[in-house]
Amino acid sequence: MPSAESYAIGRWSFHPSESVVRSADEERRLENRAARTLAVLCEHRGQLVGKEELIAAVWQGRSVSPNSVAVVIGDLRRAIEDDPGSPLHIVTVNKRGYRLNTASSPVPIDIRRSRRSMLWKSVAVPTLLAGLIGIACTDFQARSQPVDLVVTPVVNETNRGDLEPLSRSLDAVVIDSALRLRNVRVLSGQIRVEAPNSSAWIMRSRLIIWNGAPELAISVVEGGSRRVIWSGFAGGPPESLAKSVADRVATLEARITT
Template sequence: MNTAVAAERYEIGDWQFWPDANELRAGQERRRLEHRAARTLELLCRRRGQIVSQGEIVREVWSGRTVSPNSVPVVISDLRQALGDDAREPLHIETLAKRGYRLLASPKPVETAPRPARRWLYGMLATLALIVLIGVGVARPWRTPPTPLVLPAVRNETGSPRYQPLAEATDALLMTRAQAFGGVEVFRQPPPRHADRAVTLDARLVVWNGRPAVTLAAERPGGAVFWVAMTRGGEAVIPGDVVRAMGDLGRRLENAPAPADRRP
């Protein structure tokens, strides 16, 4: 009896890593990885929380060829940038001096296709879900429209171009978290059709007390600010502070009074 084997992908924080495609994916966002970076990340995923030495990475990724001493650190740096990670306070990839590297959050392999033996169960669940949706549609034909959330790119107002990569990484993190909100539709530009009820999230990278920080302000149509947040100073704490702040904003948006339903 033949059993189909599902392809693997790995969950790393908010990202899904697809080794066959050399890509990181989060919602609609795609980040293409260079081949050696993808193979290195795949090795770290397979070893799940174990220390992988630089020599092992060279043997696996470069097939044991002689490479520059900086080759592996450069690839690790590229992976950290793609994941929005920080070497000084890592969320994903940890450097252990003179020992190697380790993926902190043990990635879980995820099935991308159901095995044949389970297809009947997934089919039954899909049918039940359809029945429930039809019932909801009969009971409430006009659904509450999602809140439009406008998220312009993070502005680097530090006055230093060296912080631009940090601004771009923060922007990607904000977009990923916003796309996970319930009842919210995310835009880069104000949607003309829903401009009268769109919420705008203004994000800026600034220098505060000599260290970079991110300020966030959510505005309703007309410019009324109803929510603000600011990270503590320092690059290392920005990702964690942004995740916590966006969690608070998401709860506020989900629990806010819904606008009156309108027919198209």
């Protein structure tokens, strides 16, 4: 564990010796493995930390499942990220590991959206000046806008406590898979999108038992109308269920781009 008394991570102050993060009057205690993982990322801030390196430092040679690191990273993001679905602090480096960003403070969500809006205007204005107006321009703009996808936590409906670790692992897999989708802006499952005019999509996942084996039922509905947009099932042995879930979520991309 690093010797520093505390680290600044956005609005949070992380105290490794206490396994806690604090912000103003708010305090969140971290599970031991999560605290150790965050300490390693802080010690190597701005650098890539591989999964094997994290396993060696945190689990110290003990046998772990392939998704153990992803589960702990998911717990950390829920603790320190304003939007765990679009993390600003702990970044995934595809198939290599994770990196704690060097920025000391987060960029507010409304500022990020404002920047996207400014970027869109810089593209749309010359297009309008070129004569692409009316219905054609409106259709182009609509297709260019990313889909807001609210990913809710996986719900274990099996009534089996021994499958709770699998449920938590799949929670991280679903989020990571959603982040890989093109033209999608992944949002926290805590955001309320029940307004009748909401255009956001909500992804819900339920761990169930089908034919004696665990299976993940996934559905996507429109926030305002509750209209079902897409659904799918991912099954197979527990050791291969994560890949099955990732492959199933990837098929949602075809529905988004049509």
